[in-house]
Amino acid sequence: MNIDIDINFSDNLEASVDEDDEIQLTPAEAIALMEEAWINEKFAPEIxxxxxxxxxxxxxxxxxMEDNLRSLNSTDFKKIIHQLEVDRLRFLISSYLRTRxxxxxxxxxxxxxEENERIQQGVELYLTKQELKFAKDFAEDLQHHFDNITTTRLPREEWNQECVKPNIHSFVFLKSKEEVEGIVIDDGNDxxxxxxxxxxxxQMIISYKSVANLVKNGDVHLI
Incomplete structure (x- = not known):
């Protein structure tokens, strides 16, 4: 579930789940959610x-935080501690985005x-606008490179069919955040x-396909 967050950094972060409901997130809670999203992205086989x-x-x-750091004396020990936290947040965000x-x-x-199917269905997209542009540009460059060096070896249609796909039946280690009943174990067999x-x-080791929707809606998280 994506959360629309209206930032107020004095004490709490206001987060709007829909037009009528609002929740409050402290900076610590927002960081915890980001850490969970980062770990999920690292271990989930699909985006x-x-x-x-x-x-x-x-x-x-x-x-x-950086604005506050500028007001602290360079010899102030608190400045070192807060700078470490800033660096940790930067690493967390950059690693999350780099993984995607x-x-x-x-x-x-x-x-x-898959993203084109979501566009046609009018459902929420998995990629941001910037990521979608990056994906299209990367695919176009890849296709251009393929056309220049391999057109005599493999038709374009066959090349598209041979593209690497994520193994959604790979096993993952998870921890449940909610009581969940009746999960169908899907290991790829008929x-x-x-x-x-x-x-x-x-906690459990299970095929990712069995819990993919639970990961996406936040009922479980990968570890």
């Missing part, structure tokens, strides 16, 4: 729905195909899978 609002929220927090770009580069054609229940706080 996940973007967290642009959360990224922008924390970039605003970084700017706020690496997935786009690796699975560009499947990602674009046979009907067994059912498993998750208790709050329980």
């Amino acid at each position: 996940l729905p973007h967290k642009l609002e959360l990224v922008e929220c924390l970039l605003g927090q970084i700017s706020y 770009l690496e997935k786009i580069e690796t699975y560009v054609m499947p990602i674009l195909d 046979e009907d899978g067994d059912l498993v229940d998750l208790n709050r706080g329980s």
